[in-house]
Amino acid sequence: MDAKRELTSVDLAALVAELGRYEGAKVDKVYLYDDDLLRFRMRDFDRGRVELLIEVGDVKRAHVADPEHVADAPGRPPNFAMMLRNRLSGADFAGVEQYEFDRILSFEFERDDENTTVVAELFGQGNVAVLDETGEVVRSLETVRLKSRTVAPGSQYGFPDSRVDPLTVGYDAFVRQMEDSDTDVVRTLATQLNFGGLYGEEICSRAGVEKGLDIAEAGEAEYEALYDAIGRLADRVRNGDFDPRVYLEDDRVVDATPLPLEERxxxxxxxxxxxxxxxxxxxxxxxREPEEETTGTERPDFEAEIAKQQRIIEQQEGAIEGFEEQAAAERERAEALYAHYDLVDEVISTVRAAREDSVPWAEIEETLAAGAERGIPAAEAVEDVDPAEGEVTVDLDGTVVPVDPSVGVEKNADRRYTEAKRIEEKKEGALAAIENTREELEAVERRREEWEADDEDDADEEADEERDVDWRSMSSVPIKQPEHWYEEFRWFHTSDDFLVIGGRNADENEALVKKYMDGNDRFFHAQAHGGPVTVLKATGPSEKAREVDFPDSSLEEAARFAVSYSSVWKDGRFAGDAYMVDPDQVSKTPESGEYIEKGGFVIRGDRTYFRDVSASVAVGIQCEPETRVIGGPPSAVEPRAETTLRLEPGKFAQNDAAKRCYRKLKGRFADESFVRKVASPDKIQEFLPPGGSSIVEE
Structure with a gap:
């Protein structure tokens, strides 16, 4: 799959919703790189340095960048950059808007003497135009003189012809646009409705409509399903209800989206x-990721491929479980409609009659609420009225069902059965896919066994060579970074190779105890309010449970971890106490009359205490067998890492301390790009305790 190099209209709509948070930032300076990349360096009262990038070349994008991701300033600024500096120095960033549903963003800047608009055209050949307060072009990267529009200094800026905005279009207009097409559904969504190929396919998937269905064969049911899917997408974009993803194929990035997509x-x-x-x-x-260079003699990274296939299987299993639940829920809704046929029919008839008499939705809602107060069963069953969707939601003995009052009970129920069938078909596809993935996993495992059998005679010699590798002086350090299930938490491996995991917040504390703590593990906590749940694992989630006699060294390191990442560090103290209990002593059930806040637990029975535990951590870069940042108690981290730094409670905020660590670690390797990839400041920050820190000078 080719990697995405341009933002879509949906991407820009989502981006605009987020960029508003930077309003009020002041412009310091503007840079131009390679005639197509603009960098606006700004200062924000709350966020500090803000780097806004706009690129309109082969890559077309606009976003705020981490300062560590910004290239050094170019040499002598060209005239275009100097013009922007003169107009924008000291100006306030006043907001950004997307022009209709086009790939055009207008960035507004305000200054006492003059306001300026910077228009970024993220389509076609790409362009940036700078406008004064009247909309006249001051200067543009490219001059455009077409019959339909002009972008040239001294002229009024001309936007492209208006396009349909599918996120706001009414149902009747939507149907007209679809019926004007002479191709299939997905191409019509991509072109007539301006969604582009990816989101055209995504809308079809979410609506359960065949992508290749000819428009001539599409009817009301398909249009309603498509319009409903578009409406749900539009609501999430308008409300900023995002769950962003970066998608990878063969460990290379290929897409970034504001929402998880079925098509990905x-x-x-x-x-x-x-x-x-x-x-x-x-x-x-x-x-910045270089193309991988191989000689054909390197050992394939079987572990990374196996981990990838296992991760895909986990995702597929979760999807199958979700499909089963969704299909069952849809059938339950359909059956509930028939079980309460007369009541639902009364609701539908009442609402439909009111709408036919042009009664506003708000008045219908008030009438139903009044009827519920008088004890009318049909009115009491109505839980919600949604004018945007044209639906009423009814509660049928605990089964909540959205109902379309424009059609009867049978058609509403049929839609639920149809949706259940569509979901079950997706489940069948997922079952077939998981079998394919399992076969791929078995094939990789077989290849690994064959490779290891061929190389068995040379294994000892190669191990000796690996121990002698001088990682820091290598000009190009190979990256081996498989993903592990525990990386969503704080974690480290003890000096005896036991895994310790800790929560970063109340949600993770809850998850650790409820999902990841087993009977043979040990539970640790600092004897201070505001600390992570810390679990010393006896076995992994895929291993057989067994009793473990943990060495004292592992127990002490887990206690140090619990203290170091607690409020002890945040308060600037250099030591604190911790305790250990068995999992069966940890409960969410409070004593009578008491309350447990989220992330909190009741501990019953005797505790084993660790007194005056030192609050100190080490962070470093591990090069073998994996390349990654690691952090935790120094006695556990330092033997595993190629190089480390020790930290103690201090004056530098977590983010600043991470950047200081990054600079020091980067200077210790000849391959600085390797450090940027595996030990960027944000990755280091994940291993730093909350609160201020200082590096202990060696």
Whole structure:
């Protein structure tokens, strides 16, 4: 699959919703790289340095970038950059808008003497135009003189012809646009409705409509399903309800989206807190990851491939379980409609009659609420009225069902059965896919066994050679970074090779105890409020449970971990106490009259205490058998890492301390690009305790 190099209209709509948070940032300076990449360096009162990038060349993008991802300033600034500096220095960033549903963004900047608009055209050949307060072009990267529009200095900026905005179009207009087409459904969505290929396919998948269905064969049911799917997408974009993903194929980035897409379900994915952060990570990796060079004699990274296939199987199993639940829920809704036929029919008839008399939805909602107060069963059953969807939601003895009052009970139930059938078909496809993945996993495992059998005689010699590798002086350090299930938490391996995991927040504390703590593990916590749940694992999730006699060294390291990542560190203290209990002593059930807040637990029975435990951590770069940042108690981390830094409670904020560590570690390797990839400041920050830190000078 080719990697995405241009943002879609949906991407831009989502991005605009997030960029508003930077309003009020002041422009310091503007740079131009290679005639197609603009960098706006700004200062924000709350966020500090802000780097806004706009690129309109082969790659077309706009987003705020991590300062570590920004290239050094170019040499002598060209005239275009100097013009922008003169107009924007000291100006406030006043917001950004997307022009209709086009791939055009207008960035507004305000200054006491003059306001400026920077228009980024992220389509076709790409262009950036700078406009004054009247909309006249001051200057543009490219001059455009067409019959339909002009973009040239001294002229009024001309936007392209208006296009349909599918996120706001009414149902009747939507149907007209679809019926004007002479091709299939997916191409019509891509062109007539301006979704583009990917989102055209995604809308079809979400609606359960065959992509290749000819428009001449499409009817009301298909149009309603498509329009409903578009509406759900539009609601999430308008509300900023995002769950961003960066998608990878063969460990290379190929796409970044504001929402998980069914069309990308076969790819591995990484989640992000914001779409802007996902775009920054995606384009940084897209442009800077070098092509892999191999001689054909290197040992294939079987472990990474096996981990990838196992991860895909886990995702597929989760999807199958979800499909089963969804299909069962849809059938339950359909059956509930028939079981309460007369009541639902009364609701539908009442609402339909009111709508035919042009009664507003708000008045219908008030009438139903009044009827519920008088004890009318049909009115009492109505739980919600949704004017945007044209639906009423009814509660049928605990089964909540959205109902379309424009059609009868039978058709509403039929839609639920149809949706259940569509979901079950997706389940069948997922079952077939998981079998294919299992076969691929078995094939990789067989290849690994064959490779290891061929190389068995040379294994000892190669191990000796690997121990002698001088990683720091290598000009190109090979990266081996498989994913592990525990990386969503704080973690480290003890000096005896036991896994320790800890929560970063109340949600993760809950998950650790409920999902990941087994009977043979040990539970640790600092004797202080505001600390992570810490679990010393006896076995992994795929291993057979067994009793373990943990060495004292592992127990002490787990206790140090619990203290170091607690409020002890945040309060600037250099030591604290911790305790250990068995899993069966940990409960979510409070004593009578008491309350347990989220992430909290009741501990019953005797505790084993660890007194005056030192609060100190080490972070470093591990090169073998994996290349990654590791962090935790120094006694556990330092023997595993090629190079480390020790930290103690101090004056530098977590983010600043991470950047200081990064600079020091980067200077210790000849291959600085390797450090950027495996030990960037944000990755180091994951291993730093909350609060201030200082590096212990050696």
């Amino acid at each position: 379900s076969g790819l591995s994915a990484e989640g992000f807190d914001s779409f802007n952060a996902a775009l920054d990570d995606y384009f940084y990796r897209l442009e």
